[in-house]
Amino acid sequence: MDYSIGKLAQLTGLSVKTIRFYSDEGVLPAPGRTPSGYRRYTDEHRVHLELVRTLREIGVDLATIRSLGRRGLKDVLALHLRAVETQLTALQRTRAVLRATLAKDDPADEDLRRLHTLGRLGAAEMETLLDTFIDDVGGSPAQREWLADMRACMAPELPEDPTAAQLDAWLELMDLLADDGFRRNLRETSADFWDRPYDHGTWQRESAAMAEEALRAVEAGVSPAAPEAVPVLERALAVMGGDRDEVLRAFDRHDPRAARYWELVAAVRGLAPEPSPMAVAYDWIHRGLRTNRELSPQPARTSE
Structure with missing residues (x-):
């Protein structure tokens, strides 16, 4: 059975204007037409209109409804x-x-x-x-x-x-x-490390072990300037490149907002905004490399 647009409006409770709008916007499948050009709708259109009305009542936008032809x-x-x-x-x-x-x-x-x-x-x-x-x-x-x-x-x-x-x-x-400046600083200060040909996975494991050792020294109350810190600092220096002046220059170029980033992540998660264990470890190493005069020169790290 087919219906005129007026009859379809009567059956669905929608206005003729609304049905015409849905047809013109592609929300409703295109109707057939009589030789005189009048729109003729079927039961399929009636069922589709009832679905459209229900979806609109619960807030679904027209663009999503229009995609019904491609989606279930x-x-x-x-x-x-x-x-x-x-x-x-x-x-x-x-x-x-x-x-x-x-x-x-x-x-x-x-x-x-x-x-x-x-x-x-x-x-x-x-x-x-x-x-x-x-x-x-x-x-x-x-x-x-x-x-x-x-x-x-x-x-x-x-x-x-x-x-x-x-x-x-x-x-x-x-x-x-x-922040463009923050992005640029991170990119520039990390370029030397990531451009080197050695195994980055191995370096990351060595760095994690280095940080754990530094944290144990912090927890034990070892001052980074004390002679007891020297073995830990020398092993850290070997992991970080060997040349103390070069490593210290890298520390100086480090953007402090990187540490702030992880403080903010903790704050969003509802955790106390304390420095991360990695930040604590690197701060101890940095102070040790800068102040401990007992350190012996380290050979520069070679590329693998």
Whole structure:
């Protein structure tokens, strides 16, 4: 059986104008036409219109509904569920900011900045930022691969009901990821290491062992300037390149915002913003190399 557009409107409860709009926008399959050019609709159109009306009532956008011809209904509903969950997360973040702002006697411009930023930034934007950050900082395939492996650690998710401190840390983290100067410094200071032909995997294992040994010295209360620190420092120097002056220059070029990055990651996760164990180990080694006069010269590391 086929129907005129007026009869279809009567059967579905939708207006003629709405049905015509859905037809023209490709949301409804194209109807047949009489020799005189009048649209004729079938039961298939009626069922499809009822589905469209239901999907619109629960908030599915027209672009997604239009894709029904290429997707199954389950896929469309799954897409809509993800969209709803994203909206809920954004609303929960906004609620947290509003609560924190209203708890103050005199809200400031900084509170409005949070609200404005959260309105345009979310998990998808964080993922895009990470993509461009890894592409920009990773100067070699090996470095990009290493950064990609670190990706899960680099992008913490905000909790459903974040505190103002977590929101501020998250926003600062996104600012840092987008900072061109920070990207350039990381790329330039790491270029020497990643451009060397030795086995980076072996170096990473040696570096982890070096940091663990330095941490044990810190926990034992060994001063980096004490004679007892010399064996640990000499082994660290051998791992880091051998030439103390060159290693110290590398420390001087190091961007302190790299340590800040991991403090922010911890803050977003609700952890105390303490220096990471790796930062503690390298700080002890740095002070030891700069101040300990007992160190003997080390041969420069050769490429493998």
